[in-house]
Amino acid sequence: MTYANFTRRTLVATAAGSAAALASPLPVLARTARAPRAGRYTGLTENGVFAFKGIRYARAERFAQPVAEPWDGPALQATSFGPICPQRALGDEAQAEDCLYLNVWTPEINPRAKRAVMVYFHGGAYTTGSVTDPLTHGGRLAADGDVVVVTVNHRLNALGYAWLKPFDTRYSDSGNLGQLDLILALQWVRAHVEAFGGDPARVMVFGQSGGGAKIATLMAMPAARGLFHSAATMSGQQVQASGPAHAWARTQAFLAALKTDVEGLRTMPIERLREGLAAVDPILGGSVYFGPVLDMTNLPRHPFWPDAAPQSLSVPMILGNVRDETRAFLDPRGPKLKGLDWSNLAARIQPEIKIDLDPVWVVEQYRLHEPAWTPEQVYYAATTAGRSWPGQVIEADERAAAGATATWVYQLDRSSPRDPLRGAAHTDDIPYVFGTLDAPGSYSGTDAVARGLSTTMMTAFTGLARTGSPGLAEWSSYRLPNRATMVFDARSRVVNDPRRWERELWAKAPYVQPGV
Incomplete structure (x- = not known):
């Protein structure tokens, strides 16, 4: 597509103006006292922007393709979030199979405004999560970034990804x-x-963790071609999808746990189906994994293996990660870190990595390159670089090798000022991009450094949405062999290949995408 630079528009306060202006409908502005309306949906005003929550975009029978919701029809209120997809645990939010709802935040209801659109997909792998999390409410991003923000809920876990085709081609x-x-x-x-x-x-998709993985998968799905014009993934990647054999083994384990067959699965109460999600995964251990399947129709190839999907090489893309990813889910105050020292470090690292290297040798390499690091520092660096980071490196390198239009890579280094043991952990980039620094669940703090970094990251993301290039002139694109990376911190800067020795260490053996 062709990108054009758009500056913030001057909003007209009165009806006076040219004859052409008088001949066209006046925009509905966020400062008006009227309830906002778009199409048949009536929303609400929140902190200077319009919010439309709980717009149904589709309906779906269990294990069937979604069917689009008509745009026209009786007037509807869009003032509260719709239910989220059923899942094992996520607070006290309403859950229902009827969960295909999206939310819109906009500074102005005017079809002529033509603001860039940012569509967000939530994390939680493919099993849990929702966009009702206060960290991902879109009002501040819409207002400060002058964009339209859309957030989407969808089917998850077995409802969205169980592989039932071996039973019947209807599935x-x-x-x-x-x-x-x-x-x-x-x-x-x-x-x-x-x-x-x-x-x-000008539609940009962006997502964190599982949301980023969903975007990477869409980049290899023919039906998604042309539906978005730029993309950003935050600590989320999908190098390979699940093969049908592994997907089938997981579905069988799920059915065995429920003591049912496919017809029972199709008709049982959702509460019982949700209980089955505690089934043990026959491939990975832990709770059963569901994710995209290489079905050769909807997904006819792996997203980034053996190379980057050609259909999306023209899509400008930001790929990001945080320095201490695993501090978010390997609790520094929990049992996995209790009693950690040099004598047991290798054994503690082993079950947490997805690259098959001798952990004793790995520890030796870390001590050789970083002799001042403590066992805890080595533990988190190794588990991050051997588990959460490699997929992003592969995706960025494959795009660069294939001559993709443009790719930019970032690394968030700013440690949480709220929790000194957290470092820069998984999810910590979300409030900076959304501007939700003070939302429940944010570890960013609200000091001047946090506000400045939020402005910088928001500028980069909205710049990509508007023009196909981040809004930071100093951020050079990612090319081989330099691997330019924006390090976001109190003083953000571009560094070439900032963790080169770690990248090279973990590249000595294949990365296995969790779930495949």
């Missing part, structure tokens, strides 16, 4: 239904976002 799409939901949501954006002041020709 041929079952392994990728969650992805098909996202595709339908993007089709909704293309068809209707103009009514909310958005530009359907």
Whole structure:
């Protein structure tokens, strides 16, 4: 697509103006006292922007393709979030199979406004999560970034990714239904976002953790081609999808735990189906994993193996990670760190990595390169570089090797000022991009450094949405062999290949995508 630079528009306060202006509908401005309306949906005003919450974009029968919700019809209130997909645990939020809802925040309801659109997919792998998390409310990003923000819920876990095709071809799409939901949501954006002041020709998708993995997967799905024009993934990647044999083994384990067959699975109460998600995964151990399946129709190839999917090489992309990813889920105050020392460090690292290298040798290499580091520092560096980071390196390198239009890579280094043991952990980039520094669950703090970094990261992301290039002139694109990386910190700067020796160490053996 062709990108154009758009500056913040001057909003007209009175009806006076040229004859041309008088001949066109006046924009509905965020300062008006009226309840905002777009199409048949009535929203609300929140902190200077319009919010439309709980817009149904589709309906779906269990294990069937989603069907688009009509745009026209009786007037509807869009003032509260819809239910989230059923999952094992996520607070006290309402859960229901009828969960195909999205939310829109916009500074202006005017079809002529043509603001860039940022569509967010949530994390939680493919099993849990929602966009109702206060960290991902889009009001501040819409206001401060002058963009239209859309956040999407979709089917997860067995409802979105159980592989049932071996039972019956009626279920041929079952392994990728969650992805098909996202595709339908993007089709909704293309068809209707103009009514909310958005530009359907400038749609950026962005997502953290599992949300980033969903985006990487969409980049290899033919039905998603052309539905977004730029992308950003935050600590989320999908090098390979699940093969059908592993997906089938997981579905069988799930059915065995429920003591049922496919017909029982299709008709049982959702509460019972949700209980089955505690089944033991026959490949990975732990709770059963569901994710995208290489079904050769909806997903005809792996997203980034053996190379970057050609269909998305023209899509400008930001790839990001945080320095201490695993501090978020390997609790520094928990049992896995209790009593950690040099004598047991290798054994503690072994179960946490996804690259098959001798952990004793790994520890030796870390001590050789970083002799001042403590066992805890080595533990988190090694588990991050051997588990959470390699997928991003592979994706960035494959895009560079294939001559992709443009790729930019970042690393968040700023440690949490709220928790000194957390470092810069998984999810910590979310509040900086959304501007939700003071939201529950944020570890960013609200000091001057946090506010400045939030402005910088928001500028980069909204710049990509507007123009196809981050809004930071000093951020050079990622190319081989330099591997330019923006290090976001109190003083952000571009560094070439900032963790080179770690990257080279972990590249000595293949990375195995969790779930495949």
